[in-house]
Amino acid sequence: MAEAVHADAIQANMLSGDKIDVHDLDFYYGDFKALEDVTVGIKRNAITAFIGPSGCGKSTFLRSLNRMNDLIDGTRVEGTVLLDGKDIYAEDVDVVDLRRRVGMIFQQANPFPLSIYENIAYGPRIHGLRNKAELDTIVEDSLTKANLWKEVKDKLGQPGTDLSGGQQQRLCIARVLAVNPEVLLMDEPCSAIDPTSTQKIEDLMDKLKDNFTIVIVTHNMQQAARVSDYTAFFLAEDTNLPAKLIEYDMTDIVFTNPTDKRTENYITGRFG
Amino acid sequence: MNFLKWRERALESVFLICALTAIVGVLLVFIFVTIKGFPIFEKVGVLKFLFSLDWSPSDNQFGILTFIIGSFLVTAGALALGAPMAIMTAIFLSEIAPKRVQKLVRPAVELLAGIPSVVYGFFGILIIVPVVRTLFGGSGLGLLTGWIILAIMILPTIATISEDAIRAVPKSFREASFGMGATRWQTIWRVVLPAAKNGLIGATILGMGRAIGETMAVLMVLGNAPIIPKSLVGPVGALTSIIALNMSYASGDHQTALFGMGIVLFMISFFFVALIRFVSRKRS
Ligand SMILES: Nc1ncnc2c1ncn2[C@@H]1O[C@H](COP(=O)(O)OP(=O)(O)O)[C@@H](O)[C@H]1O
Ligand SMILES: [Mg+2]
Numbered sequence: 001m002a003e004a005v006h007a008d009a010i011q012a013n014m015l016s017g018d019k020i021d022v023h024d025l026d027f028y029y030g031d032f033k034a035l036e037d038v039t040v041g042i043k044r045n046a047i048t049a050f051i052g053p054s055g056c057g058k059s060t061f062l063r064s065l066n067r068m069n070d071l072i073d074g075t076r077v078e079g080t081v082l083l084d085g086k087d088i089y090a091e092d093v094d095v096v097d098l099r100r101r102v103g104m105i106f107q108q109a110n111p112f113p114l115s116i117y118e119n120i121a122y123g124p125r126i127h128g129l130r131n132k133a134e135l136d137t138i139v140e141d142s143l144t145k146a147n148l149w150k151e152v153k154d155k156l157g158q159p160g161t162d163l164s165g166g167q168q169q170r171l172c173i174a175r176v177l178a179v180n181p182e183v184l185l186m187d188e189p190c191s192a193i194d195p196t197s198t199q200k201i202e203d204l205m206d207k208l209k210d211n212f213t214i215v216i217v218t219h220n221m222q223q224a225a226r227v228s229d230y231t232a233f234f235l236a237e238d239t240n241l242p243a244k245l246i247e248y249d250m251t252d253i254v255f256t257n258p259t260d261k262r263t264e265n266y267i268t269g270r271f272g
Numbered sequence: 273m274n275f276l277k278w279r280e281r282a283l284e285s286v287f288l289i290c291a292l293t294a295i296v297g298v299l300l301v302f303i304f305v306t307i308k309g310f311p312i313f314e315k316v317g318v319l320k321f322l323f324s325l326d327w328s329p330s331d332n333q334f335g336i337l338t339f340i341i342g343s344f345l346v347t348a349g350a351l352a353l354g355a356p357m358a359i360m361t362a363i364f365l366s367e368i369a370p371k372r373v374q375k376l377v378r379p380a381v382e383l384l385a386g387i388p389s390v391v392y393g394f395f396g397i398l399i400i401v402p403v404v405r406t407l408f409g410g411s412g413l414g415l416l417t418g419w420i421i422l423a424i425m426i427l428p429t430i431a432t433i434s435e436d437a438i439r440a441v442p443k444s445f446r447e448a449s450f451g452m453g454a455t456r457w458q459t460i461w462r463v464v465l466p467a468a469k470n471g472l473i474g475a476t477i478l479g480m481g482r483a484i485g486e487t488m489a490v491l492m493v494l495g496n497a498p499i500i501p502k503s504l505v506g507p508v509g510a511l512t513s514i515i516a517l518n519m520s521y522a523s524g525d526h527q528t529a530l531f532g533m534g535i536v537l538f539m540i541s542f543f544f545v546a547l548i549r550f551v552s553r554k555r556s
Contacts, residue, residue: 099452100452100453
């Protein structure tokens with residue numbers, strides 16, 4: 001049965017060419033089933049937004065795309081997650097390399113208690129780069145890509161934690177970019193920062209999508225509508241029931257002409 | 273109303289008195305030791321007392337440098353052995369061990385702290401001394417045996433405080449590191465430990481204070497000769513063990529000299545306490 005699903009998934013992925021293809025994913029925290037039957041294809045070089053009321057498994061789902069949930073005791077995944085057609089939960093997968101390819105930005109900006117330079121150099125260093133000149137180049141490139149270089153180029157030696165909240169979040173984005181990821185997973189990256197900084201991050205995402213596949217969790221519907229190309233709506237009918245993917249389509253369609261009544265209710269603010 | 277107010281006052285005073293007891297206690301001990309020991313500084317001279325290697329009370333020679341060096345040798349070795357072991361224990365408990373294993377190891381470590389030091393002394397004499405004697409020669413009583421025993425004794429102090437320091441490192445640092453494809457080891461080594469650095473240093477200083485002040489176990493295994501050891505297994509005297517050994521029979525200047533050594537120990541402890549305060553202030 002599992003084998004068959006798996007084969008179906010691979011076949012479907014070959015047809016769609018999606019960057020990430022998820023088939024019939026169930027997710028468990030111990031005995032609690034948090035997600036049920038999620039099937040979704042994440043498009044390359046596009047921004048996909050996950051929306052839904054809080055507690056509906058958006059973060060859980062996001063974290064199952066780079067196996068961050070492995071770090072939590074007692075979690076379990078059933079179903080298939082394909083990255084470029086390869087099952088990321090297969091026995092022989094190198095999780096460390098997977099997480100390099102699928103980088104993550106968190107809700108709370110979390111720079112290390114190190115200098116700005118060392119924050120960016122951290123990733124390349126752990127992957128074995130020692131050459132100072134190469135590191136310098138990567139640091140400048142990554143900060144430039146993250147639209148932060150101009151603001152910090154004269155204070156690379158200062159602690160990353162001294163930057164403003166919005167700058168810290170861009171620093172974290174630069175830090176991830178420094179290891180050459182293919183996918184960026186962002187879990188409510190703007191929920192702790194002011195509107196001006198949010199604007200900067202949204203501009204940045206728009207620029208980055210040319211080279212990366214981006215998935216963003218947001219509770220801010222306007223943000224989803226503004227930045228994303230595709231939108232997935234998750235909902236758990238009750239707190240102790242597993243969440244499901246209710247609707248997934250191009251953002252315009254989800255916001256103007258949703259198929260499911262529950263999506264419409266959520267978007268028009270009738271619950272959640 | 274009035275009664276409540278009165279009760280508040282009374283409670284406050286009780287707490288105040290308890291707190292004052294600590295201060296008064298420290299002051300009394302300090303004054304007492306100083307009064308009893310100070311004359312030796314006048315008699316022998318501070319420099320000679322601290323920096324002469326000649327300790328022979330029967331000839332009125334009271335130089336304690338041998339024991340200061342002894343104490344530092346013993347402490348330094350114990351730290352070199354014990355601190356890495358303790359910090360690795362802390363890392364194991366906080367970052368690596370599954371819950372079940374933690375539940376087994378943590379009480380064991382805490383129990384280690386509760387064993388009376390005389391029992392460590394017995395353990396040293398019965399187990400470590402014969403092993404050291406067989407492997408390295410000598411009597412078995414000496415520096416190396418002292419290091420091993422003290423390393424085990426300071427392990428719980430350093431491990432417990434280090435574990436708290438490591439646990440205080442925000443989870444978000446670890447997630448960020450793992451999220452970039454760092455291995456567990458890289459995350460521990462490059463993110464968690466540097467972030468916990470001040471706590472680890474504080475823990476080590478506390479262990480150092482514990483080691484330098486330890487008396488009973490050290491007395492039982494060091495050999496207590498008034499010489500600087502020439503080898504790892506040579507006998508050595510520490511300030512604490514010499515004071516304890518000599519106190520029962522010393523009189524006159526000899527006794528005063530022991531109190532003088534007490535003052536020196538006191539200063540060393542003060543220094544460590546100040547150092548811990550300094551390090552932990554830097555953290556906040
Ligand atoms: N570490 C965890 N252990 C157990 N249950 C969890 C854990 N994290 C999240 N959950 C549960 O899983 C469900 C989905 O949570 P989450 O993915 O954080 O939702 P969202 O990000 O949409 O707010 C919630 O019911 C939550 O209580
Ligand atoms: Mg969430």
